[in-house]
Amino acid sequence: MSCCDDESSIDLTEIPYAPESYAPTIPANFPQLEVPEDNPLTVQGVDLGRRLFYDSILSADSTMSCSSCHLQRANFTDNLAVSEGIDKMAGKRSSMTLLNIGFSNTGLFWDGRVNTLEEQALLPVEDPIELHDTWPNVESKLRRHADYPTLFRKAFGIEKEEEITRALAVKALAQFERIMISSGNSKYDRVINGTDVFSDLELDGHDIFFDVNEDVTKHAECGHCHNAPLFTTNEFFNNGLDEVVTLNDFTDLGKGELSNKLFDNGTFKVPTLRNIEFSAPYMHDGRFATLDEVIDHYVTGGNHADNLAPVLRPLNLNDYDRSALIAFIRTLEDQDFLNNPLLSDPF
Numbered sequence: 001m002s003c004c005d006d007e008s009s010i011d012l013t014e015i016p017y018a019p020e021s022y023a024p025t026i027p028a029n030f031p032q033l034e035v036p037e038d039n040p041l042t043v044q045g046v047d048l049g050r051r052l053f054y055d056s057i058l059s060a061d062s063t064m065s066c067s068s069c070h071l072q073r074a075n076f077t078d079n080l081a082v083s084e085g086i087d088k089m090a091g092k093r094s095s096m097t098l099l100n101i102g103f104s105n106t107g108l109f110w111d112g113r114v115n116t117l118e119e120q121a122l123l124p125v126e127d128p129i130e131l132h133d134t135w136p137n138v139e140s141k142l143r144r145h146a147d148y149p150t151l152f153r154k155a156f157g158i159e160k161e162e163e164i165t166r167a168l169a170v171k172a173l174a175q176f177e178r179i180m181i182s183s184g185n186s187k188y189d190r191v192i193n194g195t196d197v198f199s200d201l202e203l204d205g206h207d208i209f210f211d212v213n214e215d216v217t218k219h220a221e222c223g224h225c226h227n228a229p230l231f232t233t234n235e236f237f238n239n240g241l242d243e244v245v246t247l248n249d250f251t252d253l254g255k256g257e258l259s260n261k262l263f264d265n266g267t268f269k270v271p272t273l274r275n276i277e278f279s280a281p282y283m284h285d286g287r288f289a290t291l292d293e294v295i296d297h298y299v300t301g302g303n304h305a306d307n308l309a310p311v312l313r314p315l316n317l318n319d320y321d322r323s324a325l326i327a328f329i330r331t332l333e334d335q336d337f338l339n340n341p342l343l344s345d346p347f
């Protein structure tokens with residue numbers, strides 16, 4: 001396509017607009033995927049969203065995309081303690097996995113500050129420590145691009161290039177994110193479906209994780225907050241990372257920063273443990289490098305704060321119990337998700 005000074009002069013109506021509904025494969029034991037009425041999943045919308053997700057056209061200097069901080073092989077995190085944006089400025093928090101993000105309906109980000117994926121996707125583009133561009137500039141780059149006008153036409157039926165807007169771009173991004181769903185083929189899922197069995201070590205870890213046995217010395221309480229099938233309840237808690245004298249003393253106030261409720265200070269979203277071995281380092285500030293360090297933390301019962309989650313208490317786990325717990329958590333490994341070609345870089 002040749003380019004043009006008068007963007008609005010290009011008529012896109014010759015290009016067929018026939019969106020096909022997209023039905024993602026969802027494991028049988030998962031909750032229902034809620035999709036907003038004004039943004040149904042379509043083959044064409046998901047395809048556009050996938051390109052935008054991987055395209056550095058969304059950043060000011062064309063060096064970064066969403067995928068720079070959300071890499072498929074890293075379970076859609078970046079494996080850094082805290083993320084770095086285009087100007088190499090370090091953010092204050094760790095990137096979050098996007099696995100099963102469409103099932104997260106209690107607020108997005110570590111502090112829950114936005115409600116929908118559409119709303120969320122507006123933010124990285126203009127964030128000075130992320131993509132550091134402006135939406136008017138990105139919109140104009142997309143309108144002038146050789147392929148995007150056609151792709152927006154196919155996904156949303158626009159008639160002119162100037163109808164390419166941030167509102168449509170974030171709809172497409174959200175559609176792509178909603179298909180980032182577990183394959184249902186982790187060892188854990190296969191055991192639940194009756195097509196595989198846990199080793200003795202994994203089974204003991206399962207029982208410790210979910211407090212199955214009467215013997216409370218073998219309880220780790222993990223399942224209260226990291227519950228099946230998503231391995232998160234999507235709630236917000238203080239899991240005892242920092243010892244504080246008063247609830248005003250957290251360095252990162254987490255959910256409290258926006259709710260202004262003292263009791264929310266230092267509470268963060270419970271992350272999923274699916275594929276967790278690929279999401280290291282751990283916690284909102286990436287303070288723990290390994291699952292061993294995470295278990296060390298929980299074994300202490302967490303540091304004191306007035307809002308420390310009440311289920312946390314010192315755990316009586318020996319070396320065998322700890323390795324069992326980790327072996328069980330590893331059964332959540334989902335290679336099919338990490339290698340799902342539908343989620344990979346299309347360029």
Ligand code: HEC
Binds near residue numbers: 067
């Ligand atoms: C510079 C790195 C960086 C880039 C680029 C980036 N993200 Fe993120 N993302 C993060 C970090 C860090 C967080 C957690 C931030 C927080 O809680 O304050 C996050 C959180 C999220 C979440 C919330 C997940 C949850 O469980 O609540 C979503 C969704 C998301 N990003 C999608 C995107 C999309 C879509 C793009 C591209 C438009 C993008 N990100 C670009 C680093 C990045």
Ligand code: HEC
Binds near residue numbers: 236284309312
């Ligand atoms: C009271 C609820 C609660 C319980 C019980 C709990 N967690 Fe967590 N977990 C959280 C919260 C909240 C976070 C995020 C905290 C943060 O980053 O500030 C978290 C984070 C994690 C992370 C890091 C995830 C990531 O993506 O960085 C791992 C791993 C983890 N928990 C494992 C466990 C294990 C194993 C157990 C049992 C020994 C357990 N949790 C018990 C609430 C809980």
